[in-house]
Amino acid sequence: MATEKEEFVTKQYVPTGEPLVKNAHVTIYRVRCMKEPGRPEALLKLYHNKNVFKLYDRMMHLDYTEWPHIHNVKFFDGNTLVVEDYLKGYTIQEIMDGKRKAKAKYSEEDATKIMDRVCEAVKAINDIQPELVHGNLKKSNIFITNGGHVKFLDFEPADPKKPRFNLLEFLGRLFHELLTGREPKEKKVSYQGRYKKVIEKCLESNPDKQYSDVKELTEDIEEAKEMEFEEEDGETRTVGIPYVLTLPFQGTILAIEWMLFSFFIQKDMLQSAGLFGGIFVVHLLVFIWRRAVFLHKEDVHLDGFKLMFPIVLFILILAAIYLGVGALIVPIT
Numbered sequence: 001m002a003t004e005k006e007e008f009v010t011k012q013y014v015p016t017g018e019p020l021v022k023n024a025h026v027t028i029y030r031v032r033c034m035k036e037p038g039r040p041e042a043l044l045k046l047y048h049n050k051n052v053f054k055l056y057d058r059m060m061h062l063d064y065t066e067w068p069h070i071h072n073v074k075f076f077d078g079n080t081l082v083v084e085d086y087l088k089g090y091t092i093q094e095i096m097d098g099k100r101k102a103k104a105k106y107s108e109e110d111a112t113k114i115m116d117r118v119c120e121a122v123k124a125i126n127d128i129q130p131e132l133v134h135g136n137l138k139k140s141n142i143f144i145t146n147g148g149h150v151k152f153l154d155f156e157p158a159d160p161k162k163p164r165f166n167l168l169e170f171l172g173r174l175f176h177e178l179l180t181g182r183e184p185k186e187k188k189v190s191y192q193g194r195y196k197k198v199i200e201k202c203l204e205s206n207p208d209k210q211y212s213d214v215k216e217l218t219e220d221i222e223e224a225k226e227m228e229f230e231e232e233d234g235e236t237r238t239v240g241i242p243y244v245l246t247l248p249f250q251g252t253i254l255a256i257e258w259m260l261f262s263f264f265i266q267k268d269m270l271q272s273a274g275l276f277g278g279i280f281v282v283h284l285l286v287f288i289w290r291r292a293v294f295l296h297k298e299d300v301h302l303d304g305f306k307l308m309f310p311i312v313l314f315i316l317i318l319a320a321i322y323l324g325v326g327a328l329i330v331p332i333t
Contacts, residue, residue: 005076013044013072013083024048026154030086033071041086042071045154052080055157062128066121067152068143089146091153092174093139099181108193111178112221117150118142119171119218125152126214133158137170139177168211172202194227245294247310250287251317257283258318262325 009015013031020043021028027046032039053075060070068085075081090098092114099105106114125132134141135158143151158165176184176199180191187203189196198220204210211217243249257280264273 005074008072008074008076008081009044013042015044016041025050031083033083036071042083043068043086045082045084047080047082049078050080051075051078052082052156055155056080056082058132059155062132064124064128066124066150067155087143087145087151089144091140092142092144092178095144096139096177096181105181106178108179108195111175112195112225113148114144114150114178115171115175115221116218117148118174119214119221121150121152122167122171122214123218135159135165137165137167139174167214168202168217171214171217172199175199175202194224195221198224242294245287245291247314250283251314254280254284254287254314255317255321259321259325262322266325 012033012035014034015029015031017030019027019029025048027048029044029046031042031044033042053073056070056073059067060073063069068087071083071085073080073082105111125134134152134155136154136156137152141153143153145151173183175195176182176189176191179193179195179199182190184190184199184203187205189199189203191199198217201209201211201220202217211220257276261273261276261280264270264276
């Protein structure tokens with residue numbers, strides 16, 4: 001006679017193939033719910049050595065739309081088995097990874113729509129009494145269905161041994177990434193649009209200056225939507241590059257060094273040519289490194305044209321200098 005566990009896995013919820021995910025923490029199967037009308041598809045998640053039965057049993061009976069519908073939950077041999085709806089769509093982590101790969105980002109309007117839905121889902125969960133805590137909230141656990149609905153995945157109880165999760169900071173970082181394609185670095189906001197102050201307040205280190213709750217955050221987002229604001233095109237923005245790191249300043253010094261190198265190489269004065277050639281190379285590498293560090297610190301990303309055009313132009317100038325010096329030293333006859 002089949003055990004309760006065998007009955008659960010092989011008769012009620014039958015896997016349709018190999019595991020979709022299998023690691024030390026969880027094994028996930030796509031299954032058929034054999035005893036439910038229409039035998040719908042679902043996911044069977046086996047959480048290894050983890051007892052989250054009470055949490056998921058409560059979620060199953062609450063049955064909120066902010067998480068996948070839970071068909072069943074069991075606890076066997078130290079493992080929790082959860083059967084939940086099979087959703088079609090992508091996590092925010094998957095969406096943002098795809099956009100970064102394609103060098104694309106959301107429009108301000110679409111980013112705000114997603115943020116609105118995430119905040120509404122968070123508020124709905126926060127209103128549940130007694131409190132229901134998602135102790136594992138991250139981008140890979142926020143799912144956007146093909147219909148545009150937000151669902152939270154893979155709940156865990158809050159760990160009292162870990163620092164309390166800063167929900168408002170998480171939402172600010174998420175909003176920044178939706179708007180720009182990347183997270184803020186060291187709480188430094190590179191986004192320059194109408195929602196900049198909203199994000200800055202989410203990331204505020206002083207709790208007294210941060211939002212008190214998600215409701216206050218959503219109110220400020222709605223208010224910012226009504227602001228008259230002229231969006232900047234692409235990635236262009238003023239970052240106040242120090243003059244010593246500008247291409248015109250450093251380029252002039254490099255051109256003089258290259259001119260001296262060209263002169264001595266044309267004269268077959270190899271020792272002097274090697275000296276100024278070495279100075280030119282070291283100076284060029286130091287300049288590239290210092291400028292890259294500054295732009296990275298300011299979180300500035302240049303598109304391909306803006307990055308390559310000055311380099312190509314500089315190479316052409318150096319070639320012209322080299323040929324020009326050669327023409328002066330060895331006049332064309």
